[in-house]
Amino acid sequence: MKPVLLFACLTLSATRIGLAHPEHEFMAGLTAPSPATVLLITPPELAEAWKPFAAWKKQIGKPVRILSTKQIAERYEAPDLQEKIRRCIRNHTDHLGTRWIILGGDSRENGTGGVPDRDTLHRTKSGDYDAVPTDIYYLSKKDWDSDNDGIYGEWEDDRESIDYPDGDVGLGRIPVRTAEDVRAYTNKVIAYESGYPGSDFATSMAYTSSVPSALDALQTDWDTHLSKVLKGGLVRHLSSGQQNAKPFNSANWINLINGRESGKIHMHGGGLHHGWLLEDDTVITFSHVAQLRNEGAYPFITTTSCFTGEFDRGEDPSIAESMIRQPKAGAIAIVAPSRAGRHGGTNLSMTRFWEHGLGKKVSAGAAMMLVKADLAPEALKSADLHFSTCGVNLLGDPTLGLRGTAPRTPSVAGPKKLPAGNLSLVIESDAPHSIVSLQDDFGLYAVTVSDESGNVVFPLNVVEESTITITVSGPEYNAVTLQIPVQ
Numbered sequence: 001m002k003p004v005l006l007f008a009c010l011t012l013s014a015t016r017i018g019l020a021h022p023e024h025e026f027m028a029g030l031t032a033p034s035p036a037t038v039l040l041i042t043p044p045e046l047a048e049a050w051k052p053f054a055a056w057k058k059q060i061g062k063p064v065r066i067l068s069t070k071q072i073a074e075r076y077e078a079p080d081l082q083e084k085i086r087r088c089i090r091n092h093t094d095h096l097g098t099r100w101i102i103l104g105g106d107s108r109e110n111g112t113g114g115v116p117d118r119d120t121l122h123r124t125k126s127g128d129y130d131a132v133p134t135d136i137y138y139l140s141k142k143d144w145d146s147d148n149d150g151i152y153g154e155w156e157d158d159r160e161s162i163d164y165p166d167g168d169v170g171l172g173r174i175p176v177r178t179a180e181d182v183r184a185y186t187n188k189v190i191a192y193e194s195g196y197p198g199s200d201f202a203t204s205m206a207y208t209s210s211v212p213s214a215l216d217a218l219q220t221d222w223d224t225h226l227s228k229v230l231k232g233g234l235v236r237h238l239s240s241g242q243q244n245a246k247p248f249n250s251a252n253w254i255n256l257i258n259g260r261e262s263g264k265i266h267m268h269g270g271g272l273h274h275g276w277l278l279e280d281d282t283v284i285t286f287s288h289v290a291q292l293r294n295e296g297a298y299p300f301i302t303t304t305s306c307f308t309g310e311f312d313r314g315e316d317p318s319i320a321e322s323m324i325r326q327p328k329a330g331a332i333a334i335v336a337p338s339r340a341g342r343h344g345g346t347n348l349s350m351t352r353f354w355e356h357g358l359g360k361k362v363s364a365g366a367a368m369m370l371v372k373a374d375l376a377p378e379a380l381k382s383a384d385l386h387f388s389t390c391g392v393n394l395l396g397d398p399t400l401g402l403r404g405t406a407p408r409t410p411s412v413a414g415p416k417k418l419p420a421g422n423l424s425l426v427i428e429s430d431a432p433h434s435i436v437s438l439q440d441d442f443g444l445y446a447v448t449v450s451d452e453s454g455n456v457v458f459p460l461n462v463v464e465e466s467t468i469t470i471t472v473s474g475p476e477y478n479a480v481t482l483q484i485p486v487q
């Protein structure tokens with residue numbers, strides 16, 4: 001059978017304006033010489049399991065290239081695997097149009113594990129040294145080891161070779177260990193992008209605190225920052241510090257998630273690797289996560305609680321990882337410190353993350369890297385800020401938008417069936433400026449943006465016994481798929 005040919009590929013001219021990742025960042029990779037808008041790095045044993053995730057992303061206009069750590073180890077020359085990964089990533093971002101990097105596996109202590117982190121060395125408050133998992137190293141133009149002693153990111157000795165992300169490429173880690181983890185997370189991502197709740201889930205922000213005295217600062221954060229970018233949004237405060245409030249304990253935490261009221265949550269207060277410390281001396285652990293029943297309503301969470309995002313410990317999972325991995329429940333993504341927080345840097349990271357993601361409408365991965373770019377001038381001058389810049393991570397899919405408005409599910413219409421041969425396929429929708437992809441069973445792939453009225457035309461040559469799959473998606477829509485048989 002002849003492959004189906006596309007006569008003309010309609011592409012949006014991806015004009016790069018000054019702002020990193022503009023609203024139509026979703027299209028930016030299309031001018032790339034190879035389909036590598038997203039690079040997903042996986043341990044070899046999970047490569048197969050990631051394919052449905054990659055297929056979904058391709059449907060919504062973000063082609064994914066999957067490379068295993070084994071392939072990278074074989075193809076790149078460098079002293080160790082981390083440095084090979086960094087060179088591979090720079091090759092993709094510099095030459096292949098890649099806009100997002102997904103570290104699609106967990107890491108373990110001392111830079112081992114499925115997709116290892118790069119450990120960088122920092123002095124702790126007590127004067128000891130600690131190795132901090134530093135995923136931003138992977139976006140760096142330099143190798144973070146100017147004195148060549150095999151110890152990376154030393155504040156004094158390696159200063160010349162440390163550089164920070166500029167926000168042009170988004171990065172995040174999905175800390176999965178098994179094929180089941182990958183399947184569960186993929187299903188959550190598809191739900192987030194195609195079945196997101198239409199209520200005020202998108203615009204409701206909950207601030208929780210086990211420290212009632214912190215409520216004033218959290219209210220100020222909402223008043224001066226978040227309310228400006230989540231316009232018309234609702235704010236909830238959960239802590240016994242409020243009048244007539246119930247204590248913020250484990251039962252009320254479960255109610256918060258299961259109530260499906262707030263799609264955005266900021267958690268303040270004490271933390272441990274395996275749990276969040278709440279009021280009434282309770283600790284939220286994986287056993288509470290197992291009680292969550294929030295299928296289809298997965299919140300984005302930021303937390304300043306120390307160690308809750310410590311993904312690199314041998315003991316696994318951290319509480320943030322439990323929330324990411326929990327099938328049909330938990331969170332879609334979490335921004336959390338992997339170590340003890342430092343005043344200033346950690347709080348600022350959380351606020352700025354929301355501001356970039358909601359205000360500039362960029363993806364979670366780009367928002368996180370813009371935070372790093374914001375911190376860079378101070379991180380160059382202060383070891384504390386350098387530590388915060390390295391130690392706060394996005395755990396979750398960096399290509400996701402933060403959903404600043406309740407999405408609409410578009411109506412999409414096309415022919416019931418198509419005759420074989422040359423034709424113009426007209427797809428009509430009520431979704432202006434949406435991303436419309438077209439695929440068939442034989443590798444045909446085209447992406448375009450719908451016009452003011454929501455319509456697109458694909459000039460095609462189709463063959464018998466194929467099926468054309470059309471997907472309409474976008475930051476403000478729930479993705480809709482239409483299949484058209486060719487007879």
Ligand SMILES: [Ca+2]
Nearest residue numbers: 145149151158
């Ligand atoms: Ca060094």
Ligand SMILES: [Ca+2]
Nearest residue numbers: 106311312316
């Ligand atoms: Ca882990």
